[in-house]
Amino acid sequence: MMAAFAVSGLCKRYPHFALQEVTLSLTEGEVMGLVGVNGAGKTTLLRLLTGIAAADAGSVEVLGHRLPQAQVTAKREIGFASEDMRLYRSQSLDWHIAMMRRIYPGWDDAYAASLVHRFDLRPQQTLGGYSHGQRVKALLLLCLARRPRLLLLDEPTTGLDPVARAEVLEALADVLRDERRSVLFSSHNSHDVEQLADRIAFLHGGRLIAHADKERFLDDWRRLLCLGSVPPALSSWPELAQVRHAGSQVEVKVRRWSEDLPARLSAAGLSVQRVDPMSLEDIFVTSVRAGGVA
Amino acid sequence: MYQQIVDQITARVMAGDWLPGQALPSIRELAADSGVSVITVKRAYEELERAGLIATRQGKGSVVAEQPEQARALLVDALTQSLAAAVAHATRLGLTRPALHARLEQVLDASETPATHHEGPKS
Incomplete structure (x- = not known):
């Protein structure tokens, strides 16, 4: 073609x-x-x-x-x-x-x-x-x-x-x-x-x-809501675009989602409560804030 | 986004607007009609095919699958997922089994759906 x-x-x-x-x-x-x-x-x-x-x-x-x-x-x-x-x-x-x-x-x-x-x-x-x-x-x-x-x-x-x-x-x-x-x-x-x-x-x-x-x-990206405290090593996980916490709630935006991620997060001390797809708008803003890495 | 198209088609098949064996609009037609991208409709058709609700014949486009029980199977899946979600919430709230059963009874009483009259609670 x-x-x-x-x-x-x-x-x-x-x-x-x-x-x-x-x-x-x-x-x-x-x-x-x-x-x-x-x-x-x-x-x-x-x-x-x-x-x-x-x-x-x-x-x-x-x-x-x-x-x-x-x-x-x-x-x-x-x-x-x-x-x-x-x-x-x-x-x-x-x-x-x-x-x-x-x-x-x-x-x-x-x-x-x-x-x-x-x-x-x-x-x-x-x-x-x-x-x-x-x-x-x-x-x-x-x-x-x-x-x-x-x-x-x-x-x-x-x-x-x-x-x-x-x-x-x-x-x-x-x-x-x-x-x-x-x-x-x-x-x-x-x-x-x-x-x-x-x-x-x-x-x-x-x-x-x-x-x-x-x-x-769109399939690659997810927004996770977790409970627990943020382990320090998390910032070096390449598949995560953004990690923010408010009290015991932690919001994680994932740029390369895989089914085994909740289990790995759980092993690191974060229990995943919700997994949601993200809108392109949200992906766009997250990538730009993460320094333009999508 | 493709989920919306999946839901629309599932609803139309279950409502009987589209009958088993009936041809579905082509991917391009449906995309243009619903103002969404071709890739989104393509993805929706793939999901529907995997779920067994539609069948695609090489070069002939897609038709509604002959087994209408597939539509029912999809509903059963949706129910199973909703129930699992309800159980997860109840666990977080620390509700006991009888307390959860009581809450379900309350919802059934309030909604007055035919299910409260025809079928008793099966697991």
Whole structure:
């Protein structure tokens, strides 16, 4: 099966930030969620994949096309939407749609019309009068209706109210019906990633600290509630990401869960009372606090 | 997250919305319809297959398994787990056996479910 994208040893240096040695790929038909705090390198990675920025080292291949050499061909099949893209405020959505139709031969009018309806947008109104959420949805519509094979979306749900966010997520979920289309989206809303992504890539300080199948990634982590006193040797157990205690209750967050852990903890003096799965949000915060080791 | 999908499908099979032998939506369809990732639905189908509630035929997709007693077996499992959890709580509270039995009777009286009328307490 073809890779939607594959990057290897990717580096990009800016004066105050460097993306370092990122090697990552996505199988066609899958959705990857890119998580990380502000400044982790999410936007840089997306820009390198669109060909807007050029890598200092490493290779970038998108839908089988090597960048920057085959940039022009690759760009035809990439749809990129990011917050800092500007639409013409004095023109209407219909005007923008007509322009896109002229540029892109694959433009799908029926799909565009259904998205106008789903996103509850007024096509004749000039975009200067649109709210932030409406502009985000308009931009996404212009990107989706081209039916690009690889969608690169930088923070598609940031700043949206809950209704608009649900509309956008439903539109993205619909993209999955076609198994030849792939999506890479960044978000600091880990709920969106937890819901939509097949794979998770976790960036921190310009490095890729984890990438995995989402269900397997979630499976690795657990939150344990224990009773007892914390044995001093516990801080050297590599599978534990965080140990906190309040009175006789000890909370342990585990990054590599195994069935024999409760017995080993019990032997060390901690009796495990509860074992719960963790949300991606909790995993994310725990990893960042543990110094970016997932 | 896949547990939610497992629960939804189990509920629909047990309610008779989906009958034995009936085809389930494809993984991609169900993912798009419920707005969750393909991998989540895939994982849910794997769990349901392991539990015997659905069967997957190579290249033909998944169908509801022919043995409806599997759905019942899942419920029995869930009951066993809940009872074990109740016993664990009782132990921590230091409740005696008769005290736990009395608490169970209270809950049964309060809930007025058919179980209080049809079946006596079996272990």
